[in-house]
Amino acid sequence: MSKLNLVRVLKAGAVASVLALSSIAAHAQPPGHDWHGGGKGGPEMMMRHMLDDVDATAAQRAQIKQIMQTAHNDLKPSMEQGRKLHQQAEALFAATNVDAAALESLRAQGQALREAASKRMLQARVDVARVLTPEQRAKIAARMAKREARMAEHMQKRAAGAPKAAQ
Numbered sequence: 001m002s003k004l005n006l007v008r009v010l011k012a013g014a015v016a017s018v019l020a021l022s023s024i025a026a027h028a029q030p031p032g033h034d035w036h037g038g039g040k041g042g043p044e045m046m047m048r049h050m051l052d053d054v055d056a057t058a059a060q061r062a063q064i065k066q067i068m069q070t071a072h073n074d075l076k077p078s079m080e081q082g083r084k085l086h087q088q089a090e091a092l093f094a095a096t097n098v099d100a101a102a103l104e105s106l107r108a109q110g111q112a113l114r115e116a117a118s119k120r121m122l123q124a125r126v127d128v129a130r131v132l133t134p135e136q137r138a139k140i141a142a143r144m145a146k147r148e149a150r151m152a153e154h155m156q157k158r159a160a161g162a163p164k165a166a167q
Contacts, residue, residue, distance in 0.1 A: 050143065054136035063131045071124035078113050085110050 051061055089106045092099055129137055 050140060053143065054132070054139045056132070056136065060131050064128050067124055067127045067131070071120055074120055075117055078117050082110060082113050085113070 051064070056064075085106050089103060089110075092103050092106070132140070
């Protein structure tokens, strides 16, 4: 496999992982809780369907819910810190004199927060993977690969139909 194809495969896997994990996270919320502003549908419903598709047991669902709730609780302080950093950056950007060093410091702090969150969500994904059987994980991976292929096809159609830029 060429290096370019390997990079594409790794990127597709990363996207599929994030989509699957966000679905798991949405499902793991308490009843009526909504991270995405869309009610009980959306990612929560998608995860419910995904767990239904792999015949997840009640025990597996309960374990996954607990794993994701713990991860969400662990990440709440980081989300608030990230919002504060964003507000500070907006204020610095709007100032009469832009302080590049201060903006760089905020960028670095934000990057560190994202790195920590990424590590925490990876750990949650590993924990969820340990709850599911290999067969269940394979079914989820196949479903996510189909979704990724549909998204890629959609993006190609959008790009092909996009008006040409003026030259």
